[in-house]
Amino acid sequence: MADVRKKVIAIIAEQLAKPEDSISESSHFVDDLGADSxxxxxxxxxxxxxxxxxxxxxxxxxxxxxxxxxxxxxxxAKA
Amino acid sequence: xxxTVQRRRVVITGMGTINPCGLTVPETWNNLLAGKSGISTxxxxxxxxxxxxxAGQVKGFDPDPFIDKKEQKKMDxxxxxxxxxxxxxxxxxxxxxVQLTKxxxxxxxxxxxxxxxxxxxxWDEANGYRGPRRTSPFFIPSLIVNMASGQASIKYxxxxxxxxxxxxxxxxxxxxxxxxxxxxxxxxDRMMAGGSDSVINQLGVGGFASMRALSTRNxxxxxxxxxxxxxxxxxVMGEGAGIVILEEYELAKARGAKIYAEVxxxxxxxxxxxxxxxxxxxxxxxxxxxxxxxxxxxxxEEVGYVNMHxxxxxVGDKLECMAIQKVFGDHAKKIKVSxxxxxxxxxxxxxxxxxTIVAVKAVQTGLIPPxxxxxxxxPECDLDxxxxxxxxxxxxxxxNNGFGFGGTNGCLILRKV
Numbered sequence: 335m336a337d338v339r340k341k342v343i344a345i346i347a348e349q350l351a352k353p354e355d356s357i358s359e360s361s362h363f364v365d366d367l368g369a370d371s372x373x374x375x376x377x378x379x380x381x382x383x384x385x386x387x388x389x390x391x392x393x394x395x396x397x398x399x400x401x402x403x404x405x406x407x408x409x410x411a412k413a
Numbered sequence: 414x415x416x417t418v419q420r421r422r423v424v425i426t427g428m429g430t431i432n433p434c435g436l437t438v439p440e441t442w443n444n445l446l447a448g449k450s451g452i453s454t455x456x457x458x459x460x461x462x463x464x465x466x467x468a469g470q471v472k473g474f475d476p477d478p479f480i481d482k483k484e485q486k487k488m489d490x491x492x493x494x495x496x497x498x499x500x501x502x503x504x505x506x507x508x509x510x511v512q513l514t515k516x517x518x519x520x521x522x523x524x525x526x527x528x529x530x531x532x533x534x535x536w537d538e539a540n541g542y543r544g545p546r547r548t549s550p551f552f553i554p555s556l557i558v559n560m561a562s563g564q565a566s567i568k569y570x571x572x573x574x575x576x577x578x579x580x581x582x583x584x585x586x587x588x589x590x591x592x593x594x595x596x597x598x599x600x601x602d603r604m605m606a607g608g609s610d611s612v613i614n615q616l617g618v619g620g621f622a623s624m625r626a627l628s629t630r631n632x633x634x635x636x637x638x639x640x641x642x643x644x645x646x647x648x649v650m651g652e653g654a655g656i657v658i659l660e661e662y663e664l665a666k667a668r669g670a671k672i673y674a675e676v677x678x679x680x681x682x683x684x685x686x687x688x689x690x691x692x693x694x695x696x697x698x699x700x701x702x703x704x705x706x707x708x709x710x711x712x713x714e715e716v717g718y719v720n721m722h723x724x725x726x727x728v729g730d731k732l733e734c735m736a737i738q739k740v741f742g743d744h745a746k747k748i749k750v751s752x753x754x755x756x757x758x759x760x761x762x763x764x765x766x767x768x769t770i771v772a773v774k775a776v777q778t779g780l781i782p783p784x785x786x787x788x789x790x791x792p793e794c795d796l797d798x799x800x801x802x803x804x805x806x807x808x809x810x811x812x813n814n815g816f817g818f819g820g821t822n823g824c825l826i827l828r829k830v
């Protein structure tokens with residue numbers, strides 16, 4: 335679980351060029367991290383790739399914070 | 414009811430460039446006057462199987478001072494170069510020191526063209542293609558031709574006319590000419606205008622080489638671009654950007670801006686002949702120069718220097734020389750000409766941007782940067798070529814030509830202020 339959290343934060347830090355320690359589970363992509371709609375799409379894409387997931391569009395829209403992403407991955411990622 | 418539109422004077426008050434001969438205007442100008450070549454063996458990819466292995470590559474460019482790290486990967490390299498050149502032009506014009514009002518920003522536009530756009534991005538994305546779910550949302554915005562204008566407008570808050578022209582190697586000349594007209598006829602007060610291109614990749618080099626357009630003098634890169642020389646064998650690709658700040662004359666004067674030159678005339682024409690071969694006797698070139706002279710409302714004899722398109726292709730140089738002879742008649746013998754492509758290579762859509770800057774510096778300083786590598790001037794290029802060493806100029810008007818594939822031509826006339 336800690337692994338998922340670490341990996342997600344690393345991905346977002348890379349995509350948004352932010353230091354990892356500025357990102358926490360409660361960070362909102364748009365409101366807290368300054369992402370735009372395209373950044374958000376790219377973050378989801380990078381997460382899909384890193385965790386071998388296919389997140390349906392209807393589910394993508396619900397992932398707004400780092401915590402949302404972690405929760406989704408923990409629920410759906412193949413062991 | 415007939416509406417009469419008063420035509421306003423347009424001047425250049427800022428300039429910036431990124432090119433194989435320099436990362437600023439002063440560095441470039443000094444290298445060009447010294448006759449230094451920026452051409453070398455391509456080191457960006459394996460050129461083993463390529464007929465042409467040389468190009469004018471931009472060296473030592475760092476986008477960090479101009480573009481936020483997070484934004485860099487969302488832009489093709491041609492946009493990096495455009496923003497680098499824009500950064501210099503903006504500060505050169507003094508706009509880094511003033512706070513423009515909303516009304517001023519609404520009449521300040523951007524017109525940065527590109528001959529090809531983000532070909533490197535297309536190449537990379539297609540090579541790494543992993544299906545529709547893995548295509549980056551930044552793919553399209555990072556490569557489209559008008560995005561240099563878009564990004565510059567966002568960076569500087571310029572809300573006036575925003576456009577981009579894509580007329581191959583005439584792009585830079587057209588962008589500056591079109592933008593100057595927007596100011597002349599009152600649609601804008603100020604414009605950031607020019608061109609940017611960077612296609613030194615497998616597709617770009619391979620594509621132009623297949624057309625037999627490129628020099629294959631691979632063992633002597635610095636001597637490969639040799640306009641007007643009998644042994645020229647094609648152009649050498651360059652890359653970079655050339656951008657100027659255009660301003661309505663009275664406004665520039667009122668704010669005490671340093672004025673480099675006036676955009677006195679602008680012409681456009683089409684060859685209507687062939688996709689890549691210029692029309693016989695350079696007729697398209699003749700028409701575009703005549704159009705610019707007419708637009709400037711001067712006598713042809715007043716033009717003292719032509720910064721020629723002069724790409725170093727066997728046919729192109731010959732026909733452009735012929736066109737100049739036809740347009741200027743006896744005066745053609747007295748006109749000084751040169752092609753700085755001999756040093757920086759052919760910057761494609763950025764050529765007209767950079768070479769307008771060169772022409773402006775020439776009329777401003779009275780110095781003509783040379784055409785290097787003219788060992789044996791082609792008798793079919795029988796003009797007063799400033800060859801190998803810089804020359805002097807004493808003239809109020811200079812001309813800059815840009816001709817592109819598709820038979821599109823642009824010509825600017827610049828006046829000393």
